[in-house]
Amino acid sequence: MINKLVDKIKKTNAPIVVGLDPMLSYVPEFIQKKAFAEFGETPEGAAEAIWQFNKAIVDATYDLIPAVKPQIAMYEQFGIEGMKAYQKTVDYCHEKDLVVIGDIKRGDIGSTSAAYAVGHLGKVQIGSKSYATFNEDFATVNPYLGTDGIKPFVDVCKEEKKGIFILVKTSNPSSGEFQDRVIDGRPLYEWVGEKVAEWGADCMGDSYSYVGAVVGATYPEMGKVLRKVMPKSFILVPGYGAQGGKGADLVHFFNEDGLGAIVNSSRGIIAAYKQDKYKEMGITEENFADASRAAVKDMVADISGALASR
Numbered sequence: 001m002i003n004k005l006v007d008k009i010k011k012t013n014a015p016i017v018v019g020l021d022p023m024l025s026y027v028p029e030f031i032q033k034k035a036f037a038e039f040g041e042t043p044e045g046a047a048e049a050i051w052q053f054n055k056a057i058v059d060a061t062y063d064l065i066p067a068v069k070p071q072i073a074m075y076e077q078f079g080i081e082g083m084k085a086y087q088k089t090v091d092y093c094h095e096k097d098l099v100v101i102g103d104i105k106r107g108d109i110g111s112t113s114a115a116y117a118v119g120h121l122g123k124v125q126i127g128s129k130s131y132a133t134f135n136e137d138f139a140t141v142n143p144y145l146g147t148d149g150i151k152p153f154v155d156v157c158k159e160e161k162k163g164i165f166i167l168v169k170t171s172n173p174s175s176g177e178f179q180d181r182v183i184d185g186r187p188l189y190e191w192v193g194e195k196v197a198e199w200g201a202d203c204m205g206d207s208y209s210y211v212g213a214v215v216g217a218t219y220p221e222m223g224k225v226l227r228k229v230m231p232k233s234f235i236l237v238p239g240y241g242a243q244g245g246k247g248a249d250l251v252h253f254f255n256e257d258g259l260g261a262i263v264n265s266s267r268g269i270i271a272a273y274k275q276d277k278y279k280e281m282g283i284t285e286e287n288f289a290d291a292s293r294a295a296v297k298d299m300v301a302d303i304s305g306a307l308a309s310r
C-alpha cells in the first residue's frame, strides 16, 4: 500500500490527504434537515448527515488527491450508527480508488493491539472464514506502550501489505509536555523517531517503508531533524491550515526526491465553505463541496510552490 500511496502522490502531484473529520456543526443545514426529516434528530440522523456530507466532498475532490484520513472519533461519538457511517466512508473512498488512512490512534498491549490491528488492517477469523472488517489501508498508532504495542500492527501490515503511521511529534500545543522531554541528552521524539526507523527497516516498499511517522506541521524545526532520523519513513503531517501550518513550513518534511511526506488538512478543506475567501468566490452552503475542491487546489499550489522554491 505504501507503493500505491507513492504512485498516487506522483500521479496527482498532490502530497496531501483530505481529513474527513465531519463534525455535525460543519454539515450544511440543508443536509442536516434532510437527514433529520428521514431519521429524526437521532444518532441515525446524524450519521446519515455526516455520510452525505463526506460523499459530496469525496465526489468533489477524489480526482485531485491520493488519500483521505477519516478520524474515527467524529463517527464514534454517534455510537453504532456513526461507526456505520465510518465504514460507508471507508468503502466509498475505496470505490473511488483513494488510499484510506484510518485515524484510529490505537495503542495497547500485545494481544489487544493485535485485535485492533486485525480489525482495522487485517482479517478476522470466524470459524473457517475470514473477513476484512474495517479494511482501511493505513492506521495511526500511538507508541507509548513500546514494541509490544507496535509489533502486532507491523505483523499484520507485513501480511496484508498495509501500513501504519506512528505518532512521533504531534501538532498540538501541549505535545511537548512529554514528547520534548530530554532523555540521555536527546528529546523523546527523537528516540521515538529512531525507533520508528528501526521498526520500519525490514518493512520496505519500493522506496519507502510502510511503517511511517506522524509529525505535526506546527513544529517545522523538529520535522527537519526527524526527516533525517527516519529517511525511509513516510511522514504524515497534520496541522496544516486550521492549526496554522503553511506550505513554507513544510519543505523540510520532504526528501530531495520531493516525496516522503503527506500533509493533512481536515477543517481547512471540509469546512472551506465557511471561510470568507471562498464565500467571496460566490460559494454558499448549497455548493459547499466546490469550496473543498478549491481549497484542495489552493493547498496543493501552496505546498508545490514552497517545494519548487526551496
Ligand SMILES: O=C(O)c1cc(=O)[nH]c(=O)n1[C@@H]1O[C@H](COP(=O)(O)O)[C@@H](O)[C@H]1O
Pocket: 019, 021, 071, 103, 140, 169, 170, 171, 172, 214, 215, 216, 238, 239, 240, 241, 242, 243, 264, 265, 266, 267, 268
Ligand atoms: O494523527 C493525526 O492525524 C494527528 C496527529 C497530530 O499530531 N495532530 C493532529 O491534528 N492529528 C489529526 O489531524 C486532524 C487535524 O485536523 P485539522 O486541524 O482540522 O486539519 C485531526 O483528525 C487530528 O486528530
